[in-house]
Amino acid sequence: MSKIAFLFPGQGSQSVGMGQDLAEKYEEVKNIFNEADQALNDSLSELIQNGPQETLTLTTNAQPALLTTSIAVLQKVKEFNIKADYVAGHSLGEYTALVAAGSLEFRDAVQIVRKRGEFMEAAVPNGQGSMAAILGMDAEKLTEITDQVTETVSSVQLANLNCPGQIVISGTKEGVEKACELAKENGARRAIPLEVSGPFHSRLMEPASQKLDEVLQNHSIVDAKIPVISNVTAEPVTDADQIKDLLIKQLYSPVRWEDSIKTMIDLGVDTFIEIGPGKVLTGLVRKIDRKVKTYNIFDEDSLNKTVEQLRGDK
Template sequence: MGKIAFLFPGQGSQSVGMGKTFAEENEAVSAIFKRADTRLETELTKLIFEGPEAELTITTNTQPALLTTSIAMLEAFRIADIQPDYVAGHSLGEYSALVCAQALSFEDAVYAVRMRGSFMEDAVPEGQGAMAAILGIERSLLKEITDEVTLKGQPVELANLNCPGQIVISGSKEAVEEASLIAKEKGARRAIPLSVSGPFHSSLMKPAADKLAEVLNNININDALVPVIANVTASEVRSGEEIKQKLVQQVYSPVLWEDTVNYLLDQDVDTFIEIGPGNVLSGLVKKINRKVRVFSVNDRESLEKTVETIKGGNA
C-alpha cells in the first residue's frame, strides 16, 4: 500500500468567495472562519467571502485568509477519515501543514501568518524588490546567473524551485530584471515578472525573519504528530524547536518544492491530496511525476469525488 501526503497551498491560490459554500453547508467549517475573526479581531471572513479582491491580495490579508480557508477545508475533509502519512505546504502553506500535524494551534497559526505577512510587506520599500518566474532553464545554470548578477552588488536568488523548468527568482528589482534577461539569452523559454508586493524568499527578507522569530518565540510549537516536510530542507521535521527554526529560515530561503515532492515519492507516497483553494500544487506534482494519484479538495464536489476514489480503491 502506498502512502498518503496532504499538501497545502501558498500565496497566489486565493480567490474571493473561497470556502463560502463549504461554510454555508457545514457548521464545523463555519466555526473555523469565526475563530479567525475572533483571534484577529477583524472581519476576515467577510473579506474572504465578499472581497474586494484588491484588499484580499494584500499579503497581510492573503496569508491569514488562505490559512483559514485551507484549515476550514481540512475540517470538512475530516468526514472522510483519511489520515496522512506526511504533510507539506508551499511557503505560507507550511503553517496549514503544521496545524494539520497539531504542531500549531489554529489560533496561533492565523495570528503568526498575519504578522508574517505584515513583516514581509514592511521588509523592503514598495517597488524596490521583485520576483519573476523563469521557465525552461536548468536549476544549476539559473543559479550561476543569479550568483553572477548578485556579485555586482544587487541581490537576486532562487526563491521557489517548483518543478522541472519552473523556478521563481527574487531580489532587488534591477537584479531580477538583469537575471531575467541573461536567462533568456542563455535559453530560458520565458521570464514572467510576478505581481507581488516584495522579494519573498530572498536575503532581503532577513529583517522580516528576525521579527517573525520574536512572534514564534511567544507561541507554543509542539512536536508534530505527523512528519512535516520543511520547505527549507525538503526533509522531515518533527520537533517543535526545529520547526520554529525552519519557519524563521523559510522567510529568506528558497522553497524546495520539487525536492519536497521527490522526497515524498522516495518515501512511497503515491497519493497526494491538495487541501485548500485552487489546484496549483496538484499541477506541480503532476509535472514532477505523472504516475501518482493527485486530488484537489477545494469544494464539496471535489471532496466527495476524492473520498469516493480513495475509499473505493481501498475496498
C-alpha cells in the first residue's frame, strides 16, 4: 500500500511574493495570511507580498513567514483529499508539520516561531557565530574533526545531516573556520560558508532553548493525529509531552534529515510531497533515494500538476 509523507521547508526557502497567487485567488488562503497578521499584531502578509527580501530574510520574519505560507498552501492541498501518513519539516518546518498533524494550532505556532527567531538571533552576538556546508565527507569522520576543534580551538558541531555527502556544521566563527580547514585537509570535497545570521543547531543555541521552553509553557501542544518525524531522533512521535521536549532540544541538536527520510521509507512511504516555498527538500530526498516519487506544491500550477500526477499514479 502506497504511503505519502508531507515535507515542510525550513529557513532559506523564503522569497518575496511566495504564496500570493493562491492568496489573491482564494479566500481561504488569504485568511491564513490575515490570521498570521492578527496573531502577531504585525503586517507579516504585507512583508511577504512586497518585501524587501533582506527584511523578509531576517530570522524573526522568515520563520513565521515560511510557516504561514506553507500552511496557506496546505489549505488548498486538503481540498483535493490528499492525505499524509507521516509529516516532517526541516528545522523550522517541524512546526509547520506539527500544525499539519493537529498538534499545534496555527495561531500558536506563528507566535512561537516569531519568538523562536528572536531567541535564535539574540543567543549569539552578530558575527560571532557561523555555519558551513561540508561536501564529500561522512558524519563519523566530520564528528571526529568537530570534537577535536571544540576541545582545542572553539565550539563547533554537526548541525544538519541533509543527505549523503552534505553535512552542515555550526558554531563559533573560529571553530567553523578551523573545522572547514581540517575537513578539506582530510578529504572533504568542499567547505562552503553559509550566509546565516547565527550558529543554528549548535550548543551555542542552548540559552535560546531555555527561553523557548518558557514560551512553549504558554501554548497548548496536544497529541499529534499524524505521526511527526522528529528532527532530533529521526523517529515518529505523537505524544504531546515528547513533542514539546524534542522542540526544545531541536534548537541545539543536529537536524537528522537523511535519517528522517530513511525512517519514512522504512515505514512504507514511497511518495514525498514538499508543501511550501522552494524545492530544497525534494532535492535532498532524491539524493537519499532515487526510487521514491517526489512532488512540490508551492503555487496553483504546481498544485494542479501534482494532483494530476497523483491521480495518474493510482
